[in-house]
Amino acid sequence: CNHFFAHAVVFPFSGSPFIFCGYRRNFPQPPPYPPPSIHPYLLFLSPCKAKMAAKVASAKTSLKKGPRVNTGSHTVPYLEFVRTLGDSKSKQAEDRFLTHEMVKLKTQLASPALDAMQATEGLLRMLYCEMLGHAADWGHISAVKAISSTDLTQKRIGYLCMSFCIKPDDELMMLGIAQILKDLGSSNTLEVNVALGACMRMLNAELVPCVITAVTGLIGHVSPSIRKKTITVLNAFSKMVPSTQAVAVKAARQGISDRDPAVMAAALNAIYDYAMASPEAFRDLVPALLNILKQVQQQKLGPEFVYHRVPAPWIQLRLLRLLAVLCAEAPTVSSTMSSALLETFRRASTGNNIGNAVIYETVKTTTACNPSSSLLTAATNAVSFFLARGDPNLKYLGLTALSSIVRIDLSCAVSHQAVVIRCLEDPDESIRRKTLDLMYRMTTMSNADKVVSHFLQYIPSTPDTFLKNELVQRIVDLATRFRKTPLWYVDTIDSLLHVAPSLVKEETVQETLKLIAEGLGENDEEDDAFRMAVVKKHVNLLLSGKTFSDEMLTVMVWVVGEYGFLCTDIPAKTLIDRLCDLVEYDFEDPRGKTVVLMALMKLCSQRAGQDRVLAGQMEALLQPLRTHQRVDVQQRAAEFSVLLHNPAILMQALPVDGCCEDIEVDKDLSFMNGLVQTALDEGHSPYDPMRRRELLSRSSAPDAPGIRLVHHNSSRGARASSNSPPPPRTGSPFPPDASMGYVPRAFPSMTPSPEPPEPELKLDVRSKRWGPNAAVAPVENPASEPQHDRSSSTGGPAPLPETTERQPTPPRPVHPGQQQLLGSAAGAFGPVVKSRPAPQPELTEKQKEMAALFGLPTGGEPPSISAQPSQPPRRSTTAAKQPAAAASSSSSSSTLGGYSSTTPAAAKPSGRGS
Numbered sequence: 001c002n003h004f005f006a007h008a009v010v011f012p013f014s015g016s017p018f019i020f021c022g023y024r025r026n027f028p029q030p031p032p033y034p035p036p037s038i039h040p041y042l043l044f045l046s047p048c049k050a051k052m053a054a055k056v057a058s059a060k061t062s063l064k065k066g067p068r069v070n071t072g073s074h075t076v077p078y079l080e081f082v083r084t085l086g087d088s089k090s091k092q093a094e095d096r097f098l099t100h101e102m103v104k105l106k107t108q109l110a111s112p113a114l115d116a117m118q119a120t121e122g123l124l125r126m127l128y129c130e131m132l133g134h135a136a137d138w139g140h141i142s143a144v145k146a147i148s149s150t151d152l153t154q155k156r157i158g159y160l161c162m163s164f165c166i167k168p169d170d171e172l173m174m175l176g177i178a179q180i181l182k183d184l185g186s187s188n189t190l191e192v193n194v195a196l197g198a199c200m201r202m203l204n205a206e207l208v209p210c211v212i213t214a215v216t217g218l219i220g221h222v223s224p225s226i227r228k229k230t231i232t233v234l235n236a237f238s239k240m241v242p243s244t245q246a247v248a249v250k251a252a253r254q255g256i257s258d259r260d261p262a263v264m265a266a267a268l269n270a271i272y273d274y275a276m277a278s279p280e281a282f283r284d285l286v287p288a289l290l291n292i293l294k295q296v297q298q299q300k301l302g303p304e305f306v307y308h309r310v311p312a313p314w315i316q317l318r319l320l321r322l323l324a325v326l327c328a329e330a331p332t333v334s335s336t337m338s339s340a341l342l343e344t345f346r347r348a349s350t351g352n353n354i355g356n357a358v359i360y361e362t363v364k365t366t367t368a369c370n371p372s373s374s375l376l377t378a379a380t381n382a383v384s385f386f387l388a389r390g391d392p393n394l395k396y397l398g399l400t401a402l403s404s405i406v407r408i409d410l411s412c413a414v415s416h417q418a419v420v421i422r423c424l425e426d427p428d429e430s431i432r433r434k435t436l437d438l439m440y441r442m443t444t445m446s447n448a449d450k451v452v453s454h455f456l457q458y459i460p461s462t463p464d465t466f467l468k469n470e471l472v473q474r475i476v477d478l479a480t481r482f483r484k485t486p487l488w489y490v491d492t493i494d495s496l497l498h499v500a501p502s503l504v505k506e507e508t509v510q511e512t513l514k515l516i517a518e519g520l521g522e523n524d525e526e527d528d529a530f531r532m533a534v535v536k537k538h539v540n541l542l543l544s545g546k547t548f549s550d551e552m553l554t555v556m557v558w559v560v561g562e563y564g565f566l567c568t569d570i571p572a573k574t575l576i577d578r579l580c581d582l583v584e585y586d587f588e589d590p591r592g593k594t595v596v597l598m599a600l601m602k603l604c605s606q607r608a609g610q611d612r613v614l615a616g617q618m619e620a621l622l623q624p625l626r627t628h629q630r631v632d633v634q635q636r637a638a639e640f641s642v643l644l645h646n647p648a649i650l651m652q653a654l655p656v657d658g659c660c661e662d663i664e665v666d667k668d669l670s671f672m673n674g675l676v677q678t679a680l681d682e683g684h685s686p687y688d689p690m691r692r693r694e695l696l697s698r699s700s701a702p703d704a705p706g707i708r709l710v711h712h713n714s715s716r717g718a719r720a721s722s723n724s725p726p727p728p729r730t731g732s733p734f735p736p737d738a739s740m741g742y743v744p745r746a747f748p749s750m751t752p753s754p755e756p757p758e759p760e761l762k763l764d765v766r767s768k769r770w771g772p773n774a775a776v777a778p779v780e781n782p783a784s785e786p787q788h789d790r791s792s793s794t795g796g797p798a799p800l801p802e803t804t805e806r807q808p809t810p811p812r813p814v815h816p817g818q819q820q821l822l823g824s825a826a827g828a829f830g831p832v833v834k835s836r837p838a839p840q841p842e843l844t845e846k847q848k849e850m851a852a853l854f855g856l857p858t859g860g861e862p863p864s865i866s867a868q869p870s871q872p873p874r875r876s877t878t879a880a881k882q883p884a885a886a887a888s889s890s891s892s893s894s895t896l897g898g899y900s901s902t903t904p905a906a907a908k909p910s911g912r913g914s
Contacts, residue, residue: 078124078125085097105136109126116151120151122139122142123139124157127164136165140161140172145158146158148179152190156194159202168204168206173202177207183195184218189226196226196229199233205240209241212244215233216251219254228266239273252271253271253285254267255267256268256289261301261305271285272322275325275326279326279328285326286323286336290323290336290337293316293344299311316344316348317358320344325368327370328369335370337365338371342374344362364404366379382401383398383405384415387399399435402420407441413438417447421454440478445484472500476496476504476505479493487533487534490512490534493509497555498548509554512555531563536567539559539560542556542575554589562659565657572607576603576614579596580617593630601654604644605656619641
């Protein structure tokens with residue numbers, strides 16, 4: 001903004017940046033520039049002296065007043081609002097200021113005499129309030145009014161506020177869509193551009209179909225800016241609504257051949273997004289893309305697209321990335337690109353950063369296709385140029401580019417090995433990490449030991465645990481793939497267990513022990529020599545007295561225990577004494593102590609029966625371990641102690657060099673057949689399979705379907721429920737169908753006699769609850785009522801039907817615990833035979849005193865069992881309101897702690913069910 005002409009100073013500060021930036025603070029004040037030393041008369045030379053005199057007079061007046069601040073396109077109150085907001089010292093001060101301003105802003109936006117400038121600034125202040133966490137819903141309608149304004153600035157601010165403040169599912173969004181459709185059909189190019197920009201920010205997947213037709217109609221617009229933005233908007237719509245991708249792809253294909261370079265660049269970006277998902281559908285565009293690349297390199301786009309002597313570099317970068325996607329896994333397409341890529345290498349070698357970016361992208365495109373030898377050589381030369389520079393950024397680019405070349409041809413990296421190794425000493429950590437990644441990719445059979453050595457040296461120097469874990473996994477992978485000799489592999493794993501023991505997986509340790517035990521299996525003499533070298537190494541390490549990790553100690557102890565006998569120059573007593581010392585070692589992993597005990601057992605089995613002093617030493621060592629806090633240590637100590645007294649069994653159980661012997665496992669446990677037959681002859685029950693036990697346990701659960709008594713042989717027929725299975729066959733120990741929900745278990749000794757017919761207890765009752773009404777429920781005599789199922793009206797089971805063989809006992813209240821016990825007994829033993837209750841025993845004087853103390857009955861008729869179910873749980877105060885329940889429970893229940901407690905007589909069904 002140019003200030004008054006007398007100062008001839010342009011202040012770089014104005015109010016424009018604050019329109020779209022809500023978090024910029026400390027609004028700058030222009031410095032008090034001194035008046036220029038040049039005389040005002042020399043500023044303007046005019047043939048008209050009168051005009052010159054007027055200008056000089058005004059200049060003198062302005063010099064006296066001093067420099068004034070230009071407010072730009074905003075008013076002073078708005079600038080004061082921004083300045084005060086930026087000067088807030090705390091969140092509380094900011095909230096107080098915004099709360100006060102929102103009151104004034106609400107009144108201002110509701111005023112009918114509001115001009116365009118005040119409306120625009122009011123929306124901006126409302127946007128500040130929304131961004132700082134203060135809801136301003138009352139101002140959203142003002143944003144809707146602003147988008148219908150003819151003033152372009154006010155329209156843009158309105159669309160901006162709607163995209164930030166109004167959600168897509170808001171009712172006001174319908175008004176916004178209507179205005180967007182109106183602006184899309186406008187003849188004013190600026191209004192159409194504003195509406196297209198609002199489409200991407202305001203609409204979601206549900207609102208896209210409302211405007212997709214209007215947007216599609218703008219593909220052939222006369223304005224290049226509108227065609228470019230239309231392609232961009234359709235690309236955004238295709239990501240939200242996949243069904244619109246066909247229209248977007250058509251527009252992008254049409255935009256590639258557009259005369260305007262901006263439209264063509266927008267189409268390239270859209271096609272790159274589509275090609276990432278399905279490159280096969282766009283491989284027909286490769287000739288057109290190569291033609292565009294050639295025209296760009298020949299500067300056919302015009303001088304305005306040249307940047308630092310590189311023609312249209314960003315269009316070249318997008319073209320190269322798109323070609324890399326399309327030529328992947330397509331050799332026929334790759335063969336047509338060599339000449340164009342070689343020309344790109346030649347023209348992009350300008351020595352500046354943008355040229356280096358084009359070269360790097362060309363190298364990546366070369367490695368993505370099937371390159372020729374000349375093209376691969378050009379890419380290698382470009383990498384050499386990057387690595388030879390001292391700039392860390394170029395060096396990082398060279399390492400990354402060389403990593404992509406190594407994937408195609410390892411021979412291209414041979415000449416750069418020395419440079420790559422020197423990069424491990426670079427002070428930049430990102431370069432060191434990239435170098436490690438490159439060395440891993442450059443590894444071959446000839447340099448595997450050197451690469452692994454460098455990795456092992458780098459692990460202790462880095463504090464990054466994730467990098468250590470990655471290096472450990474890569475070392476294991478390289479040692480497995482490029483295993484020169486078994487001894488080198490074992491030495492590598494031992495080095496890992498020394499520098500990073502906690503990061504080595506247990507599978508890796510087990511594979512190492514397996515290799516020691518089995519060898520390569522190709523030559524027995526070589527395997528024996530390898531095993532002897534491993535044993536000598538680990539024995540020397542174990543006897544050296546150095547400190548090792550638990551994982552390393554475990555490997556050494558296993559090797560000594562399994563193959564210690566091969567080390568003939570060291571007495572076995574020395575090895576046993578060393579292992580005895582390790583028993584007292586405090587392992588971080590408690591399993592280490594069990595490994596030591598097993599190694600001792602193996603060494604002692606080789607000297608079993610030869611040294612009585614050794615047996616006594618072992619007994620003294622094992623005595624405190626029998627009470628160890630870990631069960632597995634106790635088990636090993638107990639087994640060891642027993643085997644010490646049976647040398648023959650010890651030698652048979654732990655033979656020399658027996659870790660690779662195959663062990664035959666008797667899955668049927670045939671050695672127990674004699675014991676099982678003896679038990680069956682003595683009358684014990686046969687083995688019950690687990691599946692039957694699970695079925696029976698589910699059927700006898702407390703919340704299993706409940707109790708129902710029906711006659712199977714009644715003249716009226718069985719009244720069985722839908723979930724009750726048929727009774728089991730007589731004399732069969734297994735149910736007829738074990739796949740059903742509940743199958744009652746029957747035993748030969750409990751088979752009911754054919755007469756008289758007895759009821760069977762069926763489980764079809766819902767879960768019982770405690771309470772006064774659950775303990776005792778009023779029951780009427782079923783004989784006085786017609787025979788029908790009362791369970792639907794009372795919620796209980798049906799009564800027993802009358803029989804001619806035996807008169808049913810009068811109904812008696814049943815305790816919930818007894819009812820559940822009866823259900824469990826019925827589920828376990830099948831049909832239940834009812835019997836009369838035993839007479840109530842005579843109470844002693846002490847029992848009578850206790851009964852009187854707790855309000856229990858001391859005599860009279862014993863309580864009887866009823867098939868009536870219990871009622872839902874209720875407090876005793878509720879039970880008092882039910883006379884029938886209280887009357888029936890007066891002789892058999894009392895209230896303890898607010899709940900009913902019953903003392904029914906023991907009613908035992910006949911048979912083993914009791």
